[in-house]
Amino acid sequence: MQKIWSSQVHKNFNAAALSYNKSASIQKSTALKLAKICSNHSIKHGLWVDLGSGTGLLAKSLEDLHPNQFVVRLDNSQKMIDQHSEKSVKQLWDLNNGLPKWSKKPNLLASSFVLHWLDKPHEQLKEWLNSLSLDGWIALAIPIKGSFPEWYEAAEKANLTCTALELPSHDSLISVVPSQSILYNKIEVVTQTAEKATSLLKPMIKVGAQGSHKEQLSISEWRHLLSFWPISNKDKQVSLSWSIQFLLIKR
Known part of the structure; x- marks a missing residue:
């Protein structure tokens, strides 16, 4: 069952490769913010990897802020990898199989909007931490439980299932990291x-990013749910809120 899920997620991202950057506004702003957080700390040059790089938003932001450091773009979507420049260092890899064996240990593993798509995110994070060099870092941005309250409210009022992806909790991620290793922790x-x-x-x-473990709603059910979506301001607009966890961890 898990393989079917992973295959569907892979298929969805492959299909979105060409349109990704046009619609990824929240992913762009998050990648830039995470790169800026990294730039405020002394992370040693060496092997830096963007895990689940997609089209390279985070890798590019990191390289722009650290001109003498290249970032390996690692992703399991060939079509996403194809969006990178020829000069980029790229690696096709499925993170559900763990991390690749590199010739040296990474000084930075960075990842934005990826970990929640993997099997057992907290266990993956633990493996990432253990794979670092002795003074290596993890820079992580991930949407967490508590996101999409408006969607959940509409589904409850409509008496329908909220088909949003189940996201990991803040506590499940923090539980695998020694408290003294966490240098930045903000939602x-x-x-x-x-x-x-x-x-x-x-x-x-x-x-x-439309994948969900829950059975999808019919068109009529969607219409019913959307009719219950809460109005968020006097201009009669509606909202969708994301809770994004930013973590900077030093081994």
Whole structure:
């Protein structure tokens, strides 16, 4: 069952490779913020890897802020990898199989909007931490439990299942990291607004992030759910809020 799920996630992201950057506004801003957080710390040059790089938003942001450091782009979607420049160092790899065996240990493993798509995210994070060089770092940004309260509210009022992806909790991620290793730990709530809820949900499909373990709603069920979406302001706009965990960990 897990293989079927992983295959579907892979298929979705492959299909979205060409349209990804046009619709990935929250992913772009998150990648830039995570790269800026890294730039405030003395991370040694050496092997830096963007885990689940997609089209390279995080890798590029890191390289722009650290001009003398290249970042390996690792992803399991060939079509995503194909979006990178020829000069980039790329590696095709499925993170559900663990990490590759590199010739040296990484000084930075960075990842944005990826860990929640993997099997057992907290166990993956533990493996990433154990694979670092002795003074290596992990830079992580991930949407967590508590995201999409408006979607959950609408589904409850409509008496329908909320088909949003189940996200890991803050506590499940923190539990595998020694407290003294956490140098930055912040949850940011990012709220997107639009005239219609469909305008907030469609970008998820365009970036390949529509996967869910729950049975999908029919068109009529979606219409019913959307009619219960809460109005968020006096302009009669609606919102979708993301809780994004930013973590900087030093081994």
